[in-house]
Amino acid sequence: MSNLQRRADGWVSVAGLVGDLLVGLILPMAMALLLFFGGRGLRKLTPWGRVVGIVVGVVGLAAIPVGPILGIYILYLLLSKKGKMVFSPAYKEVMAATPEVKYKTSIWLWVVLGLVILLLLFAVFSSVM
Template identity: 40%
Template sequence: MANDENPYASPLTDTSVEVAGVFAPADVEAIRRKHLNHEASVRSVGTLYYLSGTFLAVMVLGLIAAFFAEPTPGMWLGMFLPLFYLAMAVLSFVLGAGLRRLDARVKIPVSILSVLGLIWIPIGTLINAYILYLMLSAKGRMVFSPDYHAIIAQTPHIKYRTSLLTRILLVILLLIIVGSIVGFVLLPLTMQHPPR
């Protein structure tokens, strides 16, 4: 028999049934639960982009403070580095916002940055390979699709739950990052005026 489908089976027995571009109600929750971890991982990468944008913005402030603390005749040529970092900070915030919203338009720029990040061996390679997987895998295509946005709208009661251990580790990481940023900003100021 060429066709293995049962003509008498209910249309709701297949979990991938689409009805006019919208998934059948019985399948919506199953599809959302199947992709929920992937969705949360993509949103977490968006948060990492926010953190990198914040770090770059603070670096810009530190570099500008260092330039103006001790003016030199050719200092305006050195302003290109803070401008580059500022552009990267803005790009990080835009891409982070797109990832948090699961906007498909950020997939290509994030993928390009991740390919470039593969050269930062070993940590950058591991992180960016994982980000490429999140963007380009079958689940990634689904999470960024308009159908999945419709599924999210139909299942607002399904939320990803972060474990207590993960939250504690994130708070510790955030404190380390904030301490590093504060140290980076204060370091040029303390070098200008050593204690007496």
Template identity: 35%
Template sequence: MRADFSSAPDPSGTTTEAPADIRRRMLGRESNLRAVGLLMMLAAVPSIGIGIFALAFGIAEAVGILPDKPTILAAPSNPAYADEILVGVVGTAFLAWGGWLWHGARALRRLEAGGKPAAYAYGVASLLGFPLGTLIGVAVLALVSGRRSTYALSPEYRAIVAATPEIRAKLSIVTKVAICALVLAVGLVLMAVAMSLLQD
């Protein structure tokens, strides 16, 4: 049975529209929220990668996999191992942060409100990366806030999206260029961190 959206609520609370009209009017906010989810995924990838690498490095130190070094388990009180233990702890934190971002990003890409807490955290963290990160953080916080975003992440709007598959959002050229630049930056960060840990 086809759902009836003829009385679907307007975010402004003042008018009613057909589902296709609501989808077209909300398409910009929908696309922006999905783009935020994509940015969060790009941020999650290096965090997860750094976390896995650092955690593996710490475990290797603990069990004596690395050559010419006694195991941490054999000399747990040796202060020389403080750095390696810290690397393992930091790796665990990066892995947890990246996993949470990835989970929140997937929720936003599916237009689910469960992704908002991670999006807010990502936006706040981005504010520290002046100047580009600050701009991204402000944009993210603005996009995930407000009644339009709340409606776009509601079950009612997801039902409208499912009922109007012929309407599709497209990324702008500017967004595509920004995503390509971020992918390149992520790759460079991963290479730099990996080389730094290997040198240590």
């Protein structure tokens, strides 16, 4: 239901429209951009990507019920000793010295990802119908 309400003089309240735009459009777009660029930074192992990942992990703690689980895991990965090492200059030197070593994603991870996506699609379509 919209917050737009017609006043006694026939005009529509702009405050309701601004609130709807802020909550329904601007905040989700800002979060999507933050996640997109943060993900790119994490993928390239940049220090700012790590900071964005930590911020996303902290924000995720408030998204109940699944958010705290993912948020704690993200924070563990980025703040642990191994996480700090991966984003250090020493690790970049190792990567530059061994360009032939490439990470390959396990087939099981792709299967699990596919199942999660199918589950989410099923949930969306079943809630619409």
